[in-house]
Amino acid sequence: xxxxxxxxxxxxxxxxxxxxxxxxxxxxxxWGRPSPAVATNGAFYMVITNNTDAAxxxxxxxxxxxxxxxxxxxxxNDGVMSMSPVDAAGIEVxxxxxxxxxxxxxxxxxxxxxxxxxxxxxxxxxxxxxNAGTIVVEAEIREDL
Amino acid sequence: MTDTLIPEETPAPRQRFSWMYALVAVPLVIAGMVFxxxxxxxxxxxxxxxxxxxxxxxxxxxxxxxxxxxSLSDYEDKIVMLYFGYTHCPDVCPTxxxxxxxxxxxxxDDEAEDVQLIFITIDxxxxxxxxxxxxVAHFDESFVGVTGxxxxxxxxxxxxxxxxxxGEGTEASGYLMEHTATLLVxxxxxxxxxxxxxxxxxxxxxxxxxxxxx
Numbered sequence: 001x002x003x004x005x006x007x008x009x010x011x012x013x014x015x016x017x018x019x020x021x022x023x024x025x026x027x028x029x030x031w032g033r034p035s036p037a038v039a040t041n042g043a044f045y046m047v048i049t050n051n052t053d054a055a056x057x058x059x060x061x062x063x064x065x066x067x068x069x070x071x072x073x074x075x076x077n078d079g080v081m082s083m084s085p086v087d088a089a090g091i092e093v094x095x096x097x098x099x100x101x102x103x104x105x106x107x108x109x110x111x112x113x114x115x116x117x118x119x120x121x122x123x124x125x126x127x128x129x130x131n132a133g134t135i136v137v138e139a140e141i142r143e144d145l
Numbered sequence: 146m147t148d149t150l151i152p153e154e155t156p157a158p159r160q161r162f163s164w165m166y167a168l169v170a171v172p173l174v175i176a177g178m179v180f181x182x183x184x185x186x187x188x189x190x191x192x193x194x195x196x197x198x199x200x201x202x203x204x205x206x207x208x209x210x211x212x213x214x215x216s217l218s219d220y221e222d223k224i225v226m227l228y229f230g231y232t233h234c235p236d237v238c239p240t241x242x243x244x245x246x247x248x249x250x251x252x253x254d255d256e257a258e259d260v261q262l263i264f265i266t267i268d269x270x271x272x273x274x275x276x277x278x279x280x281v282a283h284f285d286e287s288f289v290g291v292t293g294x295x296x297x298x299x300x301x302x303x304x305x306x307x308x309x310x311x312g313e314g315t316e317a318s319g320y321l322m323e324h325t326a327t328l329l330v331x332x333x334x335x336x337x338x339x340x341x342x343x344x345x346x347x348x349x350x351x352x353x354x355x356x357x358x359x
Contacts, residue, residue: 084312
């Protein structure tokens with residue numbers, strides 16, 4: 001009887017462990033464009049998915065690849081492109097929704113690049129969320145035409 | 146009993162009927178395809194940006210690359226693409242230059258020889274000629290990057306209707322530029338022909354260049 005009980009408990013424990021479910025915040029498709037060292041600044045783009053039922057905010061980012069990383073947004077008004085830093089509240093990721101950082105829009109600005117960004121290379125990017133805490137992701141450098 | 150009522154000759158007429166059907170249908174289909182192809186070729190080309198009708202001569206200018214002075218008139222008989230931006234730009238300028246490089250790359254060697262892109266900085270305070278040269282070389286060996294004094298840049302930008310202004314950045318980023326982010330295309334007659342907005346994909350740009358080179 002004991003052995004069977006232990007056996008069943010082990011199976012149940014394994015099953016419970018396997019049922020991790022989705023992470024609270026998922027970050028996918030993290031990429032940046034190739035750029036030479038003389039291009040002082042670069043940008044990282046990504047899709048952030050919030051699987052919880054409370055809004056979260058990406059409040060900051062950092063990487064060894066960047067002297068400083070900041071959150072910025074490009075905006076187009078009548079053919080004029082401008083860019084401004086995202087305010088202290090950060091980038092909102094709505095409950096059960098997504099935030100997209102993409103070309104011509106929100107991005108992680110990699111200020112004072114510490115390396116050439118060559119196609120195929122990857123860099124670790126540390127993202128700080130208000131609720132979810134720190135998530136480290138891998139950014140891929142690619143052409144993306 | 147029913148067997149004897151079916152005449153033996155029935156299959157033959159059916160075969161003849163399919164042959165005739167094919168003889169009529171195939172030429173019709175071919176004619177349709179030829180017509181469709183001809184019709185498409187006769188359509189006016191759809192440009193990816195605003196077309197400037199008539200002849201608007203693109204004003205000449207001289208600015209400074211790391212190889213010496215560069216004038217628009219150096220490139221007579223070529224298509225010249227002008228892009229105004231700055232090297233501290235993280236997002237928009239690299240995207241446009243990457244797309245333009247890809248567009249030119251997708252042309253034949255003969256076609257590509259007749260296209261010249263000039264990248265003009267609207268941030269002469271930080272963009273030296275040497276810096277501009279290193280920056281554009283990354284996108285395409287043929288690209289030329291130029292700078293000038295504040296006055297020189299201001300006057301060329303004004304001639305081409307390009308707006309730019311230094312905006313506040315952060316302490317880390319330094320000042321950021323806002324600027325008209327269009328790609329200007331001057332045809333081989335030296336007329337400003339096309340204003341391509343930000344976001345146009347390289348294949349649409351290439352189609353425009355091919356059309357202008359034909």
